[in-house]
Amino acid sequence: MTYVIHTRAELARDVAAVPGEIAVVMTMGALHEGHRRLMREARKRSAFVIVTVFVNPLQFGPNEDFDKYPRTLEADVEACRAEGVDLVFAPSRDEIYPAGVPSITMNAGPLGEILEGASRPGHFSGMLTVVQKLLMLTRADVAFFGEKDFQQLTLIRRMARDLEIDVEIVGVPTVREPDGLAMSxxxxxxxxxxxxxxxxxxxxxxxxxxxxxxxxxxxxxxxxxxxxxxxxxxxxxxxxxxxxxxxxxxxxxxxxxxxxxxxxxxxxxxxxxxxxx
CATH class of the missing domain: 3.30.1300.10 (Pantoate-beta-alanine ligase, C-terminal domain)
Structure with a gap:
C-alpha cells in the first residue's frame, strides 16, 4: 500500500514509526522510467521507501520554466504504487518554506559555479537547500539520485560529506530511451x-x-x-x-x-x- 501525504506533521508521524532503514528518492514529479529505476534500486536496498514530489521554486531562474514545469501528481502516485513505494510526500510550497523564501540557503561553493552553475546562477544553492531540508524531514538513511544530473549528484555528495550529514548518497546510472536519448x-x-x-x-x-x-x-x-x-x-x-x-x-x-x-x-x-x- 502506498500512502500519499502532504504535510510535514504527517511525515514526522510516519517516519517515526519506521523501525528500520529509510530510503528516499527525491523528484520534481512528471515521473518517467528513470525515476522508476531509482525507486527499484531503493527498494532493493531498504524496507521502507519514500518518494518526494516537489517542484522547488528556489532552483529555477527568472527566465526558466517553473510555471510550465509539468505537474502530474495523480500519474506520479500511480507510478509509485506500481513500484511498491511506501510513502509519497507531496508537500505544497508553503509546507516546505513556511516563512517564504528562506533567508539562509546552502552555498554550493566553487563547484556550483561551473558548468550548470555558470549557465543557471543560483540553481545549485536552491537545489542543495531543498535536498538538505528533505533529508532532515524524511530522516533518510540512504538517498538515490540519477547520474544524468551528474553535477547535482556530485554536489549533494560533497554537501553530505562537508556538513557531516549522516546519509549515504547513491548514484544510479542514466536511463535512456531506446534511441539513446537520456530520459528527462x-x-x-x-x-x-x-x-x-x-x-x-x-x-x-x-x-x-x-x-x-x-x-x-x-x-x-x-x-x-x-x-x-x-x-x-x-x-x-x-x-x-x-x-x-x-x-x-x-x-x-x-x-x-x-x-x-x-x-x-x-x-x-x-x-x-x-x-x-
Missing part, C-alpha cells in the same frame, strides 16, 4: 524534429567516450554537435569524476548541455583516459 521530464517539450536533433547529444557523448585521449574525445563530440544545426551548445566539457581537472589517465566524465528548440537538455557519460604511450 523535459523531453515531452520536444517536437518530432527537435527530438531527432536531440539525439546528437547522446551520439556525441557515446562517440567521444570511445577515445582514451581527452582532446580526441572532445574533438569527436564537438564535431558531431556542430553538424546538427538545431542544437545550440551551452557547454561541452571533460572533467575528472569529481568535476575537477581530469588526470592524464583514469576515470573522467564527458558532459554536455544544449538547447534544442525551446528545450534545454543535459547529458553525460563516463570514460577512461589513458596516458599516451
Amino acid at each position: 521530464s523535459r523531453n515531452r517539450y520536444l517536437s518530432p524534429d527537435d527530438r531527432r536533433a536531440a539525439l546528437a547529444l547522446s551520439r556525441a557523448l557515446r562517440e567521444g567516450a570511445t577515445h582514451t585521449d581527452a582532446e580526441a574525445a572532445l574533438a569527436t563530440a564537438r564535431k558531431i554537435l556542430a553538424d546538427e544545426p538545431s542544437v545550440r551548445v551551452d557547454y561541452l566539457a571533460l572533467t575528472g569524476p569529481d568535476l575537477g581537472e581530469p588526470g592524464e589517465e583514469g576515470p573522467a566524465r564527458l558532459l554536455v548541455a544544449a538547447r534544442v528548440g525551446g528545450t534545454r537538455l543535459i547529458d553525460n557519460v563516463p570514460l577512461t583516459l589513458e596516458r599516451a604511450a
Whole structure:
C-alpha cells in the first residue's frame, strides 16, 4: 500500500514509526522510467521507501520554466504504487518554506559555479537547500539520485560529506530511451524534429567516450554537435569524476548541455583516459 501525504506533521508521524532503514528518492514529479529505476534500486536496498514530489521554486531562474514545469501528481502516485513505494510526500510550497523564501540557503561553493552553475546562477544553492531540508524531514538513511544530473549528484555528495550529514548518497546510472536519448521530464517539450536533433547529444557523448585521449574525445563530440544545426551548445566539457581537472589517465566524465528548440537538455557519460604511450 502506498500512502500519499502532504504535510510535514504527517511525515514526522510516519517516519517515526519506521523501525528500520529509510530510503528516499527525491523528484520534481512528471515521473518517467528513470525515476522508476531509482525507486527499484531503493527498494532493493531498504524496507521502507519514500518518494518526494516537489517542484522547488528556489532552483529555477527568472527566465526558466517553473510555471510550465509539468505537474502530474495523480500519474506520479500511480507510478509509485506500481513500484511498491511506501510513502509519497507531496508537500505544497508553503509546507516546505513556511516563512517564504528562506533567508539562509546552502552555498554550493566553487563547484556550483561551473558548468550548470555558470549557465543557471543560483540553481545549485536552491537545489542543495531543498535536498538538505528533505533529508532532515524524511530522516533518510540512504538517498538515490540519477547520474544524468551528474553535477547535482556530485554536489549533494560533497554537501553530505562537508556538513557531516549522516546519509549515504547513491548514484544510479542514466536511463535512456531506446534511441539513446537520456530520459528527462523535459523531453515531452520536444517536437518530432527537435527530438531527432536531440539525439546528437547522446551520439556525441557515446562517440567521444570511445577515445582514451581527452582532446580526441572532445574533438569527436564537438564535431558531431556542430553538424546538427538545431542544437545550440551551452557547454561541452571533460572533467575528472569529481568535476575537477581530469588526470592524464583514469576515470573522467564527458558532459554536455544544449538547447534544442525551446528545450534545454543535459547529458553525460563516463570514460577512461589513458596516458599516451
